[in-house]
Amino acid sequence: MILLTPELHAALRANADRSATRDYDPVPVVKFFNPLGAATWLASELEDDGDTLFGLADLGFGCPELGCFSLSELASLRLPFGLGIERDIGFSTTASLSVWADTARRAGSIIQAQSLIWRIEAAPVPEIPTDPKQGNDG
DSSP states (O other), X not given: OOSOOHHHHHHHHHHHHHHHHSOOOOOOOXXXXXXXXXXXXXXXXXXXXXXXXXXEEEOSSXXXXXXXXXXXXXXXXXXXXXXXXXXXXXXXXXXXXXXXXXXXXXXXXXXXXXXXXXXXXXXXXXXXXXXXXTTOOO
């Protein structure tokens, strides 16, 4: 599996460029995971070298950390049964990286945070009355 498509590469670089110029809290672009374990990585930025990713890393020990990790190292990991680190092709989110980090730290893992965040993202948004007289009892 290709870990980074050209579209993902471009989105990660765009986030890195925005982060370099101002205070910016990007949304994670891509999720990598160990199909045989709990290790999970959310990447929001890719440095100029094309290898150094920034995001949230969770090796499955209950302490997700923000920091840098290497795309080439993820790609080179060989797991039992001929497997390797995979990209979650269905991953998408509207929550910023800081929300993911805070939720993952409180929940103990990215996997647990994903359950909470996706439940919130899927919740219906309450409608705000457009008529100023509606919902006003006094």
